[in-house]
Amino acid sequence: MIFREALTNDIKQIQVVRNAVKENVLSNPGLVTDKDCVEYLTLRGKGWVCEKDGTIIGFAIADLIDNNIWALFVHPDFEKNGIGKTLHDTMLDWYFDQQKEMVWLSTGPNTRAEKFYALQGWRTAGLYGKGETKFEMTAEEWKQQQQKNKTKQDA
Template identity: 65%
Template structure:
């Protein structure tokens, strides 16, 4: 298992992972284009992938311009192996090395993702869009969580 920065050539595999999830699935895979992914990992922020046997099994993308976690997804068969936590922590470590501005994300209620973010120190602050829970993480929360 290896965590590394995402590259443009990873986008095809990132899309496969994104479209393999059972929770927080896209209603239409065309809603997130390859061009969107490229913009978020090269211009707006940075991304990371987890590889197992040269196959991308998970990825995370932070949007520095929008102070947002744009994505954190795993192939279902790789959940509950610590990969999500590694990607999460790598992404937040980078994010808070770039800015001290709080970061937010949205996720569907009553999902494993909601439980994951709560367990990892995120604070619910309201709703995002029509049906997502909005969470925030401050720099101080991140530093205190790390101990």
């Protein structure tokens, strides 16, 4: 597997992953357009992909304008292989290198994603949108989470 920065020519495969997920499914796939992806990858922030045999199997995108994690998805066929965590950690390291503003995201309640973010040290901050769970993370909380992860690895 290869982890690398996302490029605009990856968008077709990014959309395949986004529309393959079993949780946090888009009610209307047209809500996230290729144009939106270009904007988030080139103007608003940055993205990363995980590629296996030339096929994108996961991606993450951070938004510096709204201080938001816009997307983090792994194709269902490749879940539980550490791809989401690697994309997550890469994205947050980059985000907090760029700015010190708190970052937030939202995800469906009672989902594996919600549990994943809680395990990564995200703090619950109420509800967002149509009943999604809102999470927040500060630069200091991220630094503390990295220390916890390092301590676990060293043990």
